[in-house]
Amino acid sequence: MLNKLQWWQDGVVYQIYPRSFMDGNGDGIGDLAGIRQRLDYLAWLGVDAIWISPIYPSPMADFGYDVSDYVDIHPLFGTLADFDALLGEAHARGMRVILDFVPNHTSDQHAWFTESRASRDNARHDWYIWRDPAPDGGPPNNWLSAFGGSGWEYDAVRGQYYYHAFLKEQPDLNWRNPAVQDAMLDAMRFWLDRGVDGFRIDVIWHLIKDEDFRENPDNPEYHAQMGEHRRLLSTYNTDRPEVHDVIARMRELLDEYDDRMMVGEIYLPVERLVTYYGTGGRGVHLPFNFQLIGMAWDPALIRTAIDQYEAALPPHGWPNWVLGNHDNHRIASRIGPEQTRLAALLLLTLRGTPTLYYGDELGMCDVPISPDQVQDPLEKNMPGLGLGRDPARSPMQWDDGIGAGFSHATPWLPLGADYPRVNAEALARDPYSLLHLYRKLIHLRDEWSALAVGSYRGFSAGPRLLGYLREREGQRLLVLLNFDAAQQVVDLGGMLSGKILLSTTLKRDGEPVASTLLLDGYEGVIVCADCT
Template identity: 55%
Template structure:
């Protein structure tokens, strides 16, 4: 099962490499940079959406599930990228966005023409509520009501995101089959699977009940947190929909060539693991992002890992992630020193790691002036929070990849769609390739070391530690020790061994019964 052995590397296509001098990354640019991914050591490329789209939410508003938006290139460009990736031994996952379409998708354009149009029931339409307003109190992730009135037909349609992103009606079997056919279109072209967007939101309460209030909500918090989401998230019908998608993947799977589903699911761990039973190979485990990074203490990280491991059956394969296109950058959350420690954590835990482009350079959050804001979540909610744009915007984690110190960092030959990170002349791939102790070199070493059988497939056990150290055993032969503090620490080892990798990249040595860790240092010890 290749997806147990791989490292997934997420590319946000707009920001990886521009090949046609329009300031926006594209598929041909990604193809040109495939050797970089191969050299890094990752095994799987995950592409965020590149579908035909009005770009109200940069591709997550799909106008055609079976075509490439001209800003990213053509179907032929995709086929060439896929062929070359496979030629290098890289798997390719693409985003599937099945919860909603663009309001410019032909399905929705038909749906809104009249109440009796055959496509009307492909989306979720409701009469106004008793007082003439929205049908219920459901809120959008991007602020404001999740309902928009269509003046022509006198009904509201549901959109859990932008008004330009109407939700599909997954109760309708015709909708499900249409999404399945879109999956088959890409599977026939040879993709290795899908990362499924907002998988836990597909089903909605059939009674459309008001959601109860959230007693912890305070003014200044996002609108959607006003309520507990008992009727718009993780509904029982969702599992059946996941099983159907898994059946489509299985149509194209062979031993060693499984087509894989990675599901975006922001849920507590005890609910997340239910998606394994439904057929999702890797329900995304965001607990290090949602619980770990805000509370970066060894006791808390150990608690998260132990809780997750305790919930998995022998048939479930864990996965971990520290960043993505919706979350602040790892280095801005922890600083570069602890970002190195976090990288060692991610690549030595049991399970499949997912890595976000640029985190191997310790890229910080970008600095986005108000006149350069692009993210609709920020623009739509800027007046609703005291911190304005930057408290809700996702632009800072989507800035262009800095490749070298040439103009526009080798990303483009013109001004990029978002500003480059402020320190790009000294923080870029070329500089870190030349530095034997850069975080880029550390990530390469970690990915290579992860292929050791004990680290790849061995069991996990927490090892006793205190004083700001998190330590654990992998398999029978490895101990990982991570110093979460800025002071020197010591750890008593179960037996002698040898340090085979340090986050400082300056240490490979035999160790006795006591392991000394420098400030902000993580080490992997091969036990004797």
């Protein structure tokens, strides 16, 4: 743990998928002006930072993750002046702004790639990963694309293949080239100079590939429903040791500025994930911990995952937790709406920085997408496997009016059918709603330092229960979650006095607690020990 707490340690981060948050100009697509219109909502909710998914110029083959210019704004979202205005207004409300940064690959329409593919002897000929064909004329090796098929695309002009970890329209940069590193660091510096508070670094574990281009081994756990892209283990095209040298350069740049940070998107087992904290202040501030997204909603599994993660963290590593994002099914659809309150309590009371995905505070669910409405290239390339990300990217449900308050135009993705009752305006009127539970939990983190930055200690509560203590400077808080639909009695042992600080029902606050505590089905509580 760092000696001095930073804003990103005790804060709550809120992810905004800009196409879907708020349409400010009436074209059916969210934009920067729309985000500005809703800053007061975010301030009311109490979040400390907003992370904005990519807003750069892009052909939108992968909706902004195919960047054609790293130092400008796509006209769909506005202008640099609009961004500066948003940044200023967020800062005025005490909120930080984290910008998505996509360094692994560019668009095939980026000027760098246009120059690189033009010939084998121009100044940027080795800015991307080019290889001669195999002896049979096919791809250089067996590496696969995460979006299906080979990771190699033949280019007739150069007479070579280029590597793309994702779409063929997203060629991977050659991060072994110091000139590429310098150019990308310059792009980061451009945004830091404008006042951006940090970056979420896209697929950061992909940046360096094996220098010998060795073949990836078979995945022994593969089955067809996983998608073709998981037929092989990504042993040689991800998580290479040299990536940490690249991250160290990024960290060195951020450390030239005050109070800046970076989050790394890393889908790896915990023992590999924690290596991205680096040593000697040279790593990512927060390597994203996605365990709760991928595992079954079971208290024993969750308890084990928490303990293993806490044990694996290096002394300087600060934990973080995520329940949802733009690449995964919504939490309400994964675990069922009746358990969304438990999810809120878990996310906002575990030790570490929580990241909240827009709309999860409302209980938004995946929205069914018919074949003719599909936008996501992942679903188009591998249909029928349930891998499509459109269902979790539907427009934010603001009110029960036209377009759910998101837009008066036809939205780029369909709205959830439940928006007339599941919307921010309606839930804000109901003091017992899920939205008010999120708000109260976020504000409790401000009031009780034990919740935000206190120590974590497991508490044995029962087979369908999860319990843990959060403690700091004389504060002792017990968090209990009942994962069962039936009522359960919890024996508090020596914890003989206290009161309920918060229940997920929002109807038991202040209730005294003695040696036992009755929890309703799917109820969670925070008990303040020794409080009267």
